[in-house]
Amino acid sequence: MTSDQLSPALLGYLRSWYETTAANKRDQGVIVELTLEQFLGLFSKRQLRSLQNSIDTKRLRYMQAVDNIFAYVATWKSYAACSSNVWSVDTALICSRNKSATVNLPQAGDKLRPGHCANISKSLIGRRLEDDHRANISEGCKGVPKTPWTEERRARMSARRQVEEAAKQRP
Numbered sequence: 205m206t207s208d209q210l211s212p213a214l215l216g217y218l219r220s221w222y223e224t225t226a227a228n229k230r231d232q233g234v235i236v237e238l239t240l241e242q243f244l245g246l247f248s249k250r251q252l253r254s255l256q257n258s259i260d261t262k263r264l265r266y267m268q269a270v271d272n273i274f275a276y277v278a279t280w281k282s283y284a285a286c287s288s289n290v291w292s293v294d295t296a297l298i299c300s301r302n303k304s305a306t307v308n309l310p311q312a313g314d315k316l317r318p319g320h321c322a323n324i325s326k327s328l329i330g331r332r333l334e335d336d337h338r339a340n341i342s343e344g345c346k347g348v349p350k351t352p353w354t355e356e357r358r359a360r361m362s363a364r365r366q367v368e369e370a371a372k373q374r375p
Contacts, residue, residue: 210244210252213259218244225278229291237292243278246298251276273302283310287317 210218222243226236247255255276258264268275276298280286285295286308299307310316316324333341353361 211256211259214252214256217255217259217264218247221278226291233289235290237290238296242293243296245293246278246296248298251298274300277301277304279304280308283308283314287315 219240222238222240225243226238229236254267255264258267266272277300279297279299280291281295281297288295297304297307310320
């Protein structure tokens with residue numbers, strides 16, 4: 205649907221949404237290649253009818269509320285699209301907040317972003333595993349061949365231990 209087929213109120217709302225979202229993406233360091241017309245093209249006819257109906261019945265504020273899991277959001281099509289750091293017609297999606305939460309999770313084969321890895325690592329530090337959990341991990345590793353350490357890995361571990369030892373000796 206093009207901008208001339210939308211009511212002035214809906215077009216104004218969508219233009220504001222686009223400008224706010226594009227500005228937020230730019231502030232996050234994302235390259236924005238999505239025009240307003242392309243942004244409007246991301247909406248299905250059903251979504252546009254729903255938004256228009258909400259405007260007509262003065263329920264848009266409720267429909268698009270932050271705590272409404274069915275509110276429409278402009279999001280990434282996938283975890284890989286988010287990792288591309290380019291917001292375009294190929295990487296953007298309009299869907300419910302509920303669906304967005306599942307679409308943007310990493311899938312098998314996705315390379316995790318460094319920030320994501322750091323957050324996972326931070327959440328696991330200091331976490332104690334139950335004894336039966338540790339026993340299950342041990343049992344799962346038995347009989348599985350492990351490759352020997354390379355010289356590179358030995359050197360990295362040695363350097364790491366030296367840094368840790370030096371840090372412990374500092375007052």
